[in-house]
Amino acid sequence: MTGGTIDATGLLFLSLREAEALDALVARIIPGDAADPGAREAGVTTYIDRALAGPYAEWRLAYRDGMRLVDAFAQASYGKRIGQLADADQDEILAALQEDRVPGFAAGDGARFFDMIWAHTIEGMFSDPAYGGNRDAAGWRLIGFPGAQYGYSADEMRYGADLTGKPIMTLADIRRLADEQPNLFYQRRDHRPPGRGATPPMPPAETTLESDQSQGG
């Protein structure tokens, strides 16, 4: 139970209170500390917050409602919000969610909420750090994945080889490599004719502005 990993000013969708509750849950899914980081230290909550603010907008209400019920259950059971509980008590709540025992959810929805948080925890832990999680490649270090490598040599690709000493690369490193040494990447001599403009002009501006009204919480 370490506070302070949620940067309130950086939250794009979750409220601070929701973010703290979510952070407590993901930290029990992959527990950790500074020496051996888990989902909290890797910034999984930041990953989920950004995803909800963008591509996962569809799941906003499920999170909002789910976190409310989880926090209410913590209050009812222990008299505190989930983020303020001891690890063992948080584990109880996580187990109850997984087993669909948290009150307030329709039958099966609590377990489904667990599945969703679990799936997004995996994504946040093991996707490129560019997405807000997997800070300092903590997830990749944990499982022994060297990251976004340009390639591997024949000498490296042997059964039982230990590549834990290989510097981990991220998309940002690849980006730098592509800028510095574009000849390492595919180039094609192209013969595309000018054509008739395959991509038509953009639609008028007013129809491209997205309305956020339907997302009210």
Next chain:
Amino acid sequence: MAAKQADVVIVGLGASGAVLARELTEAGMHVLAIEKGPDYGPDDFWLKFDELRYSARCGISPTMDTDPITWRPNGAATARVAPWAVGPGAGNPLFLPPSLGVGGGSIHWACWFWRQREEDFRMRSVIRERFGDKVFPEGSRIVDWPVSYQELEPHYAAVEAEQGVSGQAGNISGELIPGGNPFEAPRSGPFPHPPIRPSASNQPFVEAASKLGYHPFPAAAAILSEDDGDRKACVYCGFCRDYGCHVGAKAETQNTTLPRAFATGRLEVLANCRVQRVNVDRDGRARSVSYVDARGDVHEAAGDLVVLAAYALENVRLLLASGINRNGAVGKWYTIHNYHWFSGDMPRDTLIYAGAAVGGWVIDDPNANWADHSDGAFLWGSPILYFAGDTQPIEGVRNLPPDTPLWGAGFKDYLRSSYRRRFGMYSQMATLPLESNFLDLDPTVKDPWGQPALRITHNWGDHDRAGGVWLNGIKQRIAEEMGALRTWPAPMEPPYHVTTHEHGGHVMGDDPADSVVNRYQQSHEVPNLFVIGGGSFPTMNGYNPTGTIQALALWTADYIKQETRRGGALTGALGRATA
């Protein structure tokens, strides 16, 4: 009436459409290709090292919001939008149609490249000769193909040369070559390039399989093992299946094939435009296609010949949406693969993330008619493919062994120890062409442009289960011989019913009464319409299909070139003389 815009209008510029476009433009025809996805430039995949975007979120695949497909297990059930492809968790492009854009499915394919065996073209005869007529299940249509291996051989060779396939020949003109697939159909020559580098943990598989009496060999890969022109040799980055290639090693048709077509000056591409129907004149000929551009405006494009190369599923949808189905054969005999995934952990690190998936070797012994199928439990086998590369963490970690705790210290231990030691094997058990598995238009679900969704009616059956149990038994014995710490199979009946190897739906045949296209993939009903791809396969076998799909595209191109000459069956079809 729309004015003619090209000799040939091709719908879809993917694995097969690009090959056809290249062949026809080089023969002097003007081709207009209309492609639903983007026109990818050479540097579009330089930063493809992103599992979240390309794999978990299926970033270049058609998804259910814009390209809905519905599914139901049988004709009595109500279909729902493919339940395995919607939801909050990580997706998998393997259970969606292939990627969109110029290059199509050849962008994110894993590049297993196969020629079918001779027997695969003669499935009915081979089964009947060995086991008699009684083994054919009721409601099935197991037939011989109307085209033979011998007829396709030169086209297979041409595709291998054009795409730059790397592999080890097993049989050249009847002579068995050590190190290759001893069951291979005779080839006219070797592969253009030597095999790619094997997966890091390939050796234990090869040793175990050999010890058990099987004949492992390197799978042929449509990936360069050495530099070739603009394209560089594979660097074994491991972001391969689901991703475009950052060095051009993978055979993506926008890199391998289309530069030559563009060089003729006779190929024009309309990208980000989706074709909605083929317009057929009162005289029964395809006049034009209608398409909607990125602004939502609908246009018509007319040509003398129209080719649907939009993938088996979309070809069928377009035929039905266009009302081209007089004999009722469109959508029938839908076949797919059941992969029977089988996973395990080895005692030491396998580098499951490195190299191409196709760097795993294969045994082809259990394929085709090797085993005794006389009890009819299942009729056709499958190769077993070692799969121990090209697996990124989100996918790898989610492939949970049974009884893994999903959270807490136990889960963290699993994360720490299992992924790095992971290996897999899979097989490709083909479903039988059965009356009960078919495609049609969904009566209610529409895409955002108001066009009907494709509906899949399909379920796994006893045949698929019997084959899977038998194949998994072989995988288990190999895994034990390899010294695997533990193994676990995927469910026998997986939740998905699209496996990117969709076949049938516009099957080819000589009889216009019970097939959709003839042996040249020309529509029986609309003579200036060709429908190409895996949808033409009358039966399916144990191999990944694209090599055959591309060879058939060349076979069709030859026919078009031949028959548009003076005196040919399509003479006069083209307004302009082409030869």
